[in-house]
Amino acid sequence: MSTEVVATSAVSDAQQQSPSAPTQQKSVEKVNLLGMSRPQMEKFFEDMGEKKFRAGQVMKWMHQFFVTDFAEMTNISGKLREKLEKIAEIKAPEVVHKNYSKDGTRKWVFRVGEGAGSLVETVLIPAEHRSGLRRTLCISSQVGCALDCSFCSTGKQGFQRDLNQAEIIGQLWMANYSYMEDVPVLERERSVTNVVMMGMGEPLLNYDAVLNSMRTMLDDFAYGMSKRRVTLSTSGVVPKIDQMVKDIDVALAISLHAPNDELRNELVPINKKYPLEQLIAACQRYIAKDGNESSRKHVTIEYVMLDGVNDHPEHAQQMIKLLKNLPSKINLIPFNPFPHAPYGRSSRNRIISFQKTLSDAGFVCTIRQTRGDDIDAACGQLVGQVADRTRRAEQWKKKVAAKNEILRSQG
Template sequence: MSSEAVISSVTIDENTKAPSSTSQDAVQKVNLLGMSRAEMEKFFEEMGEKKFRAGQVMKWIHQFFVTDFAEMTNISGKLRAKLEQICEIKAPEVVHRNYSKDGTRKWVFRVGDGDGSLVETVLIPAEDKTGSRKTLCISSQVGCALDCSFCSTGKQGFQRDLTQAEIIGQLWMANLSYMEDVPVIERERSVTNVVMMGMGEPLLNYDAVLSSMSIMLDDFAYGMSKRRVTLSTSGVVPKIDQLAQDIDVALAISLHAPNNELRNELVPINKKYPLEQLIAACQRYIGKDGNESSRKHVTIEYVMLDGVNDHPEHAQQLLKLLKNLPSKINLIPFNPFPHAPYGRSSRNRIIAFQKTLSDAGFVCTIRQTRGDDIDAACGQLVGQVADRTRRAEQWKKKIAEKSEIIRTEG
């Protein structure tokens, strides 16, 4: 419900300018959690308040993680009473949380009404030259429509897009998990990096993802550096160009294959936007306004599949593909899941692949696998998510049929 609809549908008390209690139960409250600063400023102006109130409330929500308007002590009592009756600060419901022995944290959130749907979020801690880093992998959709062949999440099919509140609520909850017992005035944001790399294709939920990232960058909210907010896409080329116009964040590409024939099999969207178009879009992205330094490089994500995309010739093809694209390459050991048709490349083969790329001058890292004990590793964001499309059931049946043919013919 829009802010105009909420404000116009309530009865205002002449003394407090707050909605009368008789109408409160009939009003669907506005969730302020997912509002960008521009949206919240408009909301307050429509209430007859100064727009600077938006910045005050955003700080309480995103920097001190307060949900009770009564605790917002630099706001007048009258305004707090008004907000209490027409607004709420509501994160998605946590139905499961699990903390790994390696420090990885995973949450399962219920989104939507009733039984709703479930999405997963993972936080990965690490140490680097800047100190302690906590990277949160955020979901943007319930399931995923792209059905990459090596990704367990894709086997669940697509259910719906997440709202802004459901997206930013994942970051809000992850931060709060480190501070639930800390006095409000002493709370500090803990998450240092965000990657839009969880369930779903972020560029297919463009508006909600864009607004959510603007909150992440906003100094009145999380104040994150644009280098520490990364959007990962499988290659929705028109939206990459639009993203370059709308916001400056880091870009990652789920590449996984160095030629069109293989990528068509692993990442089906490649049939619509082949590698030539994708690489050209990446070059435009980092070269916007002729200033490559503003975006520096694109991160290339490359999952290592045993005997599929990990041969020496694949490394050479990758070098040729990326030769004119400033890029950093992350090699990701495949994380097997039940009935997966692939295996993980051997450590020796991954290291040899890395050496070929590094010797050619690329910054190439091997991602450390974390969260295996809680199914939180890359490509495993699916665990308890209900499959309402029956894609997983059909896929498992297909795998079983193939196995039976092999057994019979053998």
């Protein structure tokens, strides 16, 4: 049954249930094409009785020229455009806040549902690179996060729901469009060069939507990104890492943050379910794929530097031992404090010393440059100021305040 027939049938059923009501068609929810991968869209057009190559045509208009009005799609027949107008739409999430930093960082807050709590953040970070200007977009996959890592602002907001494909790809669409708003349609170009699934939420706990979204990022009819320039970051959902081996070839990053199980259990609670031995083994399996074109040559290790917590020399030595058999690059991240956070940022000297120890051991180890401080660009900071559906943040603040009171009373 075609989508148009389904829509018409739904209207007829609604009218039959209310015979006394005036004969007035109720509005039918349109299908958001922004949320479809190419196979899904090909099926959509075939179900309409159209050739599946129409999917590629529409995808190019959407993702490469950032057109949302079917009337502007000039290589599609007028009849098909009229049909699409009735049953489909191209709609990115609503932007409720945007801010552009003086250093070039851009940040958006999107509304993805009803109420103040239905907000997610997206951050674009520009950087000079030997290959030219790199624009890296950090994309969210969930509203809030269920994992509650102790140093993470997003985790203190609790978890509301997964994002759907349109809400995930919509973040990439909007970031590109922000550079193209005043550019004539046929002169528009994709501006985002890299994507990291590293925003709010745990991507591997929203597996299907994230997988299909990344496939769209790689698709030549959409964003045509290199698989080396699409990175999924996970706190360590081991079974889903193994599933990714079968499903997609993109770069993998691990939010490690501690080099031993005792400390990681405290900082990253999912470690209690999937401890470091299991996590490192899964990473080794992921990069075992043969072939020069694979993006799985190494794993990026993310390590937030917490003052006096995980930044001691012995922690660096434990990292060396933990990662000795895993091809990896290490990214040290200065902690971004948030209100009532129980941690501070490691000193610059401590971070540099940590980096030197790892570099001397043969690891490629970089320190992430802090960007966008003037617009709260660290993920979750701004949303956390306006939304907390589960009251987890309020409970966390009380807990920290109580701890500080005990310390004061002890002198």
